[in-house]
Amino acid sequence: MTGTDTPAGARAAYRSGLIAPTSGHASGCTQANLVILPRDWAWDMLLFGQRNPQPVPLLDVTEPGSPRTELAREADLRTDLPLYRVWRDGELVEEVPDVTDLWRDDLVSFLIGCSFSFERALLDAGVPVRNIEQGRNVAMFRTNRDCRPAGRLSGELVVSMRPVPAALVATAVQVTGRMPQVHGAPVHIGGPASLGIAGLAKPDFGEPIEFEDGDVPVFWACGVTPQAALMASRPPFAITHAPGHMFVTDVPDAVYRQP
Amino acid sequence: MTGTDTPAGARAAYRSGLIAPTSGHASGCTQANLVILPRDWAWDMLLFGQRNPQPVPLLDVTEPGSPRTELAREADLRTDLPLYRVWRDGELVEEVPDVTDLWRDDLVSFLIGCSFSFERALLDAGVPVRNIEQGRNVAMFRTNRDCRPAGRLSGELVVSMRPVPAALVATAVQVTGRMPQVHGAPVHIGGPASLGIAGLAKPDFGEPIEFEDGDVPVFWACGVTPQAALMASRPPFAITHAPGHMFVTDVPDAVYRQP
Structure with missing residues (x-):
């Protein structure tokens, strides 16, 4: 203690x-x-x-x-x-x-x-969390998806990416989908190009995370999004x-x- | 059509x-x-x-x-x-x-x-909705529970009450618990006195609903609550x-x- x-x-x-x-x-x-x-x-x-x-x-x-x-x-x-x-x-x-x-x-x-809250829930459900295993900050990316603006605040959606073994992607969806107050279910699974992400090796924030064989990139909405909106909207x-x-x-x- | x-x-x-x-x-x-x-x-x-x-x-x-x-x-x-x-x-x-x-x-x-949205879900799950069966507006009651105030707005929680057969109360909780954007799970089951409700025959809004043998009163948070807050806070x-x-x-x- x-x-x-x-x-x-x-x-x-x-x-x-x-x-x-x-x-x-x-x-x-x-x-x-x-x-x-x-x-x-x-x-x-x-x-x-x-x-x-x-x-x-x-x-x-x-x-x-x-x-x-x-x-x-x-x-x-x-x-x-x-x-x-x-x-x-x-x-x-x-x-x-x-x-x-x-x-x-x-x-x-x-x-x-x-997302700290849902990472614990993923581990409890047997889903490995690669950024924790690798001792790194999670990888975060700007996307081509705009948030819905509100008054003077606008900006793009920022996502965090975690590699998840293909057989456990559905479990990861179900576990995090039950936690809507801590970002909820993934917003995108696989296919980073259609989110406007050129390469997973160069995150916009945080650190790159290594993939293991059979891992799929899973993207969750990220709490950096409001900071990006502040940077774009300049209060x-x-x-x-x-x-x-x-x-x-x-x-x-x-x-x-x-x- | x-x-x-x-x-x-x-x-x-x-x-x-x-x-x-x-x-x-x-x-x-x-x-x-x-x-x-x-x-x-x-x-x-x-x-x-x-x-x-x-x-x-x-x-x-x-x-x-x-x-x-x-x-x-x-x-x-x-x-x-x-x-x-x-x-x-x-x-x-x-x-x-x-x-x-x-x-x-x-x-x-x-x-x-x-609550119209969750009444349909209750019917789909086999839970009878007595106010619909009886062709009446649902019974609504002021309670002794205050909402959390916000600036100048404050007021008590208003609940709607539906009689539910005892064997189906758990189903009603599960079905509506999956619909948090339309009031979600009940806030109180049985025991109206501890909510500050003197009698179920005299609702504060809507109409009284008849109980059938073995029905339990189930209380959900009600959309009349913001109107009650307006009446109390007088914008x-x-x-x-x-x-x-x-x-x-x-x-x-x-x-x-x-x-």
């Missing part, structure tokens, strides 16, 4: 200065993507999530100015992630471990489901988590698995 | 002046609750739906001022429902068959899932459908059934 084995312990460690990827911390608890926007842009993001629930599954949305979320009532969203990214006019300007100094009364936080100010440095919630992963 | 057998035919009939409950029209196509609010209040309603997905499952939200929806691309939301209700400061002021004269550039329309202006006079979409009910 180390300090990061429980969600409250992990958040306390990050609050005290630990900067580390959250994968493997507080095992069994849901981790979430974070997007923070001024109230003036929050309508656009809330509607973008409503219209694009696969890439942007909203788990909670806060009151303007409040750093509190239902997903972890004791947490403070300004301090309790290990690392944040600060964006101005769609450009990444800095990475910081605390955003208290940047906080404003009009900021609204969006907590968004993350004057935004804060997000840094990749892999997620918000650790108190909610068991099992809550997001449908029977 | 009459004029109301297809969704486009039904909408054209209402547009031409037919005022009638939509139950049984365009069989197999999803019908939706409608709430229209000024942009200034739309954030509150969008967040209210995000936070209360069982009573307020949002199927589509329009651009401000636009009477168009993805659920039926040729439809006009100002004319294509048989009957509308107009609300000012939380009070019902009139029922009209057309709201073109009341339209404003800042109005946002919310299309919300409706200066709102338009809704009139009860039972729903928006007929082009979307097959099967789209909202999960495998």
Whole structure:
């Protein structure tokens, strides 16, 4: 039992200065993507999530100015992630471990489901997860599929790709299809060219993943999609988590698995 | 084949002046609750739906001022429902068959899932639907459970109640649990007193439904919940459908059934 084995312990460690990827911390608890926007842009993001629930599954949305979320009532969203990214006019300007100094009364936080939850469910069902086996960040790709725009927010769908043995692709569909709040069933199986992906060896984000004989590429909607929309749509100010440095919630992963 | 057998035919009939409950029209196509609010209040309603997905499952939200929806691309939301209700400061002021004269550039329309879709699924699974058998509107009750508030919008959960034979209650849970976008699984089974319901013979909305021997009361989150929140929270202006006079979409009910 180390300090990061429980969600409250992990958040306390990050609050005290630990900067580390959250994968493997507080095992069994849901981790979430974070997007923070001024109230003036929050309508656009809330509607973008409503219209694009696969890439942007909203788990909670806060009151303007409040750093509190239902997903972890004791947490403070300004301090309790290990690392944040600060964006101005769609450009990444800095990475910081605390955003208290940047906080404003009009900021609204969006907590968004993350594929960490379904990777555990895949493993439980006997589906190998190659990026975990290979100790790499998952491979992510821009696609030729546009999200449905919302107000000033628009952008293309970003997908994560995992190689899955052909005999287990149907299992992977069924397992993740029961978890719509953490991206749900794959959006595309095989045929990367028709998604506009030229080659699987050069992902746009993350790292390339090796295929084993008989593996098929399976594509899921990815939580990087809202960050890509921010980069394309250029709101004057935004804060997000840094990749892999997620918000650790108190909610068991099992809550997001449908029977 | 009459004029109301297809969704486009039904909408054209209402547009031409037919005022009638939509139950049984365009069989197999999803019908939706409608709430229209000024942009200034739309954030509150969008967040209210995000936070209360069982009573307020949002199927589509329009651009401000636009009477168009993805659920039926040729439809006009100002004319294509048989009957509308107009609300000012939380009070019902009139029922009209057309709201073109009341339209404003800042109005946002919310299309919300409706239990008509899951009643068909229950019948398909062999679960009797007593309100249909008895030719009555379903019984609806206010409860002692508050919705999670959102901005200025708050109110209690409203439920619909259907008597279900004890041996088929589990089937009813499983069938409707696979349809989260049309209210999903029941919120309460048996024990009306602990929901704050004094007696099942006197519903707050709709009509009382007769029980047969061995029936158990089963309670689902109800699409009247957002109307109750409007009445409690008193936005200066709102338009809704009139009860039972729903928006007929082009979307097959099967789209909202999960495998």
